[in-house]
Amino acid sequence: xxxxxxxxxxxxxxxxxxxxxxxxxxxxxxxxxxxxxxxxxxxxxxxxxxxxxxxxxxxxxxxxxxxxxxxxxxxxxxxxxxxxxxxxxxxxxxxxxxxxxxxxxxxxxxxxxxxxxxxxxxxxxxxxxxxxxxxxxxxxxxxxxxxxxxxxxxxxxxxxxxxxxxxxxxxxxxxxxxxxxxxxxxxxxxxxxxxxxxxxxxxxxxxxxxxxxxxxxxxxxxxxxxxxxxxxxxxxxxxxxxxxxxxxxxxxxxxxxxxxxxxxxxxxxxxxxxxxxxxxxxxxxxxxxxxxxxxxxxxxxxxxxxxxxxxxxxxxxxxxxxxxxxxxxxxxxxxxxxxxxxxxxxxxxxxxxxxxxxxxxxxxxxxxxxxxxxxxxxxxxxxxxxxxxxxxxxxxxxxxxxxxxxxxxxxxxxxxxxxxxxxxxxxxxxxxxxxxxxxxxxxxxxxxxxxxxxxxxxxxxxxxxxxxxxxxxxxxxxxxxxxxxxxxxxxxxxxxxxxxxxxxxxxxxxxxxxxxxxxxxxxxxxxxxxxxxxxxxxxxxxxxxxxxxxxxxxxxxxxxxxxxxxxxxxxxxxxxxxxxxxxxxxxxxxxxxxxxxxxx
Amino acid sequence: xxxxxxxxxxxxxxxxxxxxxxxxxxxxxxxxxxxxxxxxxxxxxxxxxxxxxxxxxxxxxxxxxxxxxxxxxxxxxxxxxxxxxxxxxxxxxxxxxxxxxxxxxxxxxxxxxxxxxxxxxxxxxxxxxxxxxxxxxxxxxxxxxxxxxxxxxxxxxxxxxxxxxxxxxxxxxxxxxxxxxxxxxxxxxxxxxxxxxxxxxxxxxxxxxxxxxxxxxxxxxxxxxxxxxxxxxxxxxxxxxxxxxxxxx
Numbered sequence: 001x002x003x004x005x006x007x008x009x010x011x012x013x014x015x016x017x018x019x020x021x022x023x024x025x026x027x028x029x030x031x032x033x034x035x036x037x038x039x040x041x042x043x044x045x046x047x048x049x050x051x052x053x054x055x056x057x058x059x060x061x062x063x064x065x066x067x068x069x070x071x072x073x074x075x076x077x078x079x080x081x082x083x084x085x086x087x088x089x090x091x092x093x094x095x096x097x098x099x100x101x102x103x104x105x106x107x108x109x110x111x112x113x114x115x116x117x118x119x120x121x122x123x124x125x126x127x128x129x130x131x132x133x134x135x136x137x138x139x140x141x142x143x144x145x146x147x148x149x150x151x152x153x154x155x156x157x158x159x160x161x162x163x164x165x166x167x168x169x170x171x172x173x174x175x176x177x178x179x180x181x182x183x184x185x186x187x188x189x190x191x192x193x194x195x196x197x198x199x200x201x202x203x204x205x206x207x208x209x210x211x212x213x214x215x216x217x218x219x220x221x222x223x224x225x226x227x228x229x230x231x232x233x234x235x236x237x238x239x240x241x242x243x244x245x246x247x248x249x250x251x252x253x254x255x256x257x258x259x260x261x262x263x264x265x266x267x268x269x270x271x272x273x274x275x276x277x278x279x280x281x282x283x284x285x286x287x288x289x290x291x292x293x294x295x296x297x298x299x300x301x302x303x304x305x306x307x308x309x310x311x312x313x314x315x316x317x318x319x320x321x322x323x324x325x326x327x328x329x330x331x332x333x334x335x336x337x338x339x340x341x342x343x344x345x346x347x348x349x350x351x352x353x354x355x356x357x358x359x360x361x362x363x364x365x366x367x368x369x370x371x372x373x374x375x376x377x378x379x380x381x382x383x384x385x386x387x388x389x390x391x392x393x394x395x396x397x398x399x400x401x402x403x404x405x406x407x408x409x410x411x412x413x414x415x416x417x418x419x420x421x422x423x424x425x426x427x428x429x430x431x432x433x434x435x436x437x438x439x440x441x442x443x444x445x446x447x448x449x450x451x452x453x454x455x456x457x458x459x460x461x462x463x464x465x466x467x468x469x470x471x472x473x474x475x476x477x478x479x480x481x482x483x484x485x486x487x488x489x490x491x492x493x494x495x496x497x498x499x500x501x502x503x504x505x506x507x508x509x510x511x512x513x514x515x516x517x518x519x520x521x522x523x524x525x526x527x528x529x530x531x532x533x534x535x536x537x538x539x540x541x542x543x544x545x546x547x548x549x550x551x552x553x554x555x556x557x558x559x560x561x562x563x564x565x566x567x568x569x570x571x572x573x574x575x576x577x578x579x580x581x582x583x584x585x586x587x588x589x590x591x592x593x594x595x596x597x598x599x600x
Numbered sequence: 601x602x603x604x605x606x607x608x609x610x611x612x613x614x615x616x617x618x619x620x621x622x623x624x625x626x627x628x629x630x631x632x633x634x635x636x637x638x639x640x641x642x643x644x645x646x647x648x649x650x651x652x653x654x655x656x657x658x659x660x661x662x663x664x665x666x667x668x669x670x671x672x673x674x675x676x677x678x679x680x681x682x683x684x685x686x687x688x689x690x691x692x693x694x695x696x697x698x699x700x701x702x703x704x705x706x707x708x709x710x711x712x713x714x715x716x717x718x719x720x721x722x723x724x725x726x727x728x729x730x731x732x733x734x735x736x737x738x739x740x741x742x743x744x745x746x747x748x749x750x751x752x753x754x755x756x757x758x759x760x761x762x763x764x765x766x767x768x769x770x771x772x773x774x775x776x777x778x779x780x781x782x783x784x785x786x787x788x789x790x791x792x793x794x795x796x797x798x799x800x801x802x803x804x805x806x807x808x809x810x811x812x813x814x815x816x817x818x819x820x821x822x823x824x825x826x827x828x829x830x831x832x833x834x835x836x837x838x839x840x841x842x843x844x845x846x847x848x849x
């Protein structure tokens with residue numbers, strides 16, 4: 001772990017100059033193969049060394065029903081799906097109504113519809129000055145749609161052609177994908193080739209990849225892979241949208257690494273098993289969403305009380321109870337930071353995107369193993385469910401290692417000596433190390449007690465972990481934009497992708513994103529806030545949880561809150577509107593400089 | 601090694617004459633018989649009078665939270681298969697708040713021994729009805745639920761598919777020692793139902809009444825026969841002994 005003097009924000013904004021990018025959207029119904037088409041396009045792009053990301057939208061049902069993908073391809077790394085649709089392929093206009101807000105046409109957009117589709121386009125979609133193109137995607141008999149050539153293969157040919165991709169790129173991707181299903185493969189390739197010959201489409205901006213193949217990964221896969229690289233050896237979980245793929249990925253990969261995966265009977269058992277495995281000395285993790293985190297809360301307190309490392313990933317979704325399971329939100333912050341009865345220390349981290357998940361999971365395990373407490377990692381549906389193209393992940397030669405007790409160490413498991421923060425962990429099987437781990441308050445050697453003085457001293461010792469973690473993590477922040485930009489945005493988690501691009505288009509802004517939310521890097525925030533004339537917090541939470549939380553930690557007077565319920569992620573046009581409604585006056589960089597001069 | 605070598609220096613908090621003393625003794629005896637070294641032993645419990653037992657055995661012990669001993673023990677056993685892992689608890693911990701975990705622990709068949717001291721009462725919280733409280737029990741305050749039919753723990757685990765099911769009595773030490781020993785030796789999930797009284801919240805003579813209401817598993821009983829085991833468990837009296845032991849493949 002790095003130790004940096006507090007108050008020093010060391011990160012230089014590493015925003016790549018914006019390369020050229022294109023946004024492609026495809027909308028249809030279950031069975032049209034929209035999701036597969038999106039995956040194929042992304043993997044073909046990755047193969048050429050192009051970057052990009054894909055988000056999928058569903059109707060109200062998770063399985064079946066309407067389905068759409070929005071895909072952004074770019075010459076540089078992106079973690080935001082863009083807000084202007086350059087090419088929209090829609091198999092059925094009636095399906096569009098479910099995707100309000102996910103796609104927006106502009107002046108030069110290419111819009112492709114089915115030849116037999118006479119439906120109206122919704123007003124919110126916007127318009128293009130280009131002529132609408134029509135292709136016979138659907139096969140009809142007596143006016144009714146019947147099974148025909150695969151629409152997604154026709155669209156694949158059309159989009160690949162528009163992008164200027166060589167025809168064999170898509171064929172290679174199909175062969176890779178369907179090598180085990182030769183009949184399907186030959187039918188798809190046939191339809192793809194026929195469409196390639198028949199369909200004409202205007203050429204779009206030509207994107208040039210760097211030629212070295214890149215990886216495609218979802219946020220949930222990245223969390224799983226990051227945990228594996230950090231030494232994870234035990235996982236227990238319970239299926240829940242939008243986190244289930246963390247468990248599914250680990251089912252495929254953890255046993256081969258010598259670890260164990262259990263699908264538990266519920267989330268209480270899932271975290272219980274994690275606590276049990278970690279009591280056994282093994283780095284352990286669970287992943288869930290908000291409803292599961294609620295069930296895990298008592299066990300989280302136990303892990304902290306008994307000083308057992310545990311990593312808990314929460315892929316936040318919208319709303320309490322069932323809410324909107326496939327939609328994103330940032331509204332579990334209060335629960336992560338404050339949830340639980342009694343006083344207990346825990347650490348809370350926030351994931352930015354797929355790339356970040358790799359480093360952040362390592363950091364999560366480092367904190368859990370070093371400080372013997374629960375560490376929550378807040379992801380969300382927007383990060384978890386996206387597919388993102390990324391470069392190589394950091395190579396690691398070591399993994400976090402718990403401080404292990406030997407017979408030379410103190411006989412007391414929970415020694416209250418001086419300002420000691422943690423004590424060596426006793427791994428079952430070690431001779432002479434037997435002890436009682438307990439959720440009941442205990443003395444130094446684990447003996448249950450109801451001595452109030454002991455409770456006070458034990459709380460003091462357990463809570464000593466937080467300032468120690470704060471020292472280690474003082475620079476766990478990411479900042480973007482010019483250091484003297486007058487307007488500031490404080491945000492967290494998946495706002496990263498949008499804000500990284502926002503500062504490029506709006507140089508009067510700078511951005512502060514903490515990687516760690518508890519303990520919050522307050523000194524770094526204070527240093528970053530110097531010279532700002534206007535500041536907002538930005539989040540997807542109806543209550544403005546992030547703003548309220550920060551207000552409880554530091555003076556936030558004058559900092560406005562931009563907070564709305566989740567569902568759709570924030571887009572750049574929406575942010576522009578919200579900022580202009582929130583901030584008092586239009587502030588140009590020159591007037592900002594003047595304001596600053598005046599202030600000094 | 602003597603059973604006393606497996607005891608910590610802690611004095612049990614139990615009332616004098618509590619059946620938990622019997623379980624503690626029977627368990628340390630069985631573990632001594634099997635020569636389980638303290639560092640290879642894990643004792644996991646939830647919350648309740650009997651769950652305090654974890655602190656009295658020299659082991660990697662965990663006195664956790666109410667009803668959750670089984671998942672914690674499962675995680676430990678899967679990550680440290682070399683540990684002999686014993687779960688102890690009471691009827692409230694196991695059959696009320698923790699009931700949801702039992703059939704799944706049975707299904708997973710992780711090599712755990714689960715000993716439940718069943719005194720038919722919530723002792724630690726002072727005498728409320730538990731899921732095994734006899735129907736229409738009326739003994740003062742806090743007896744909501746006593747009008748409900750009690751659960752039968754043995755039928756419950758048998759019907760879930762448990763591979764090892766035995767019953768004993770906390771006051772019947774040599775028998776309890778033997779049942780616990782066999783359960784620990786069984787290489788899968790093993791359940792031992794231990795009948796006991798509560799000297800404070802059950803009437804005088806309750807524990808003796810249980811014993812009088814019991815009978816030894818007949819010699820003719822075939823413990824590998826599930827039908828016979830179910831029939832034995834359905835007997836309104838308590839069959840004491842090895843009720844079911846599924847042959848391992």
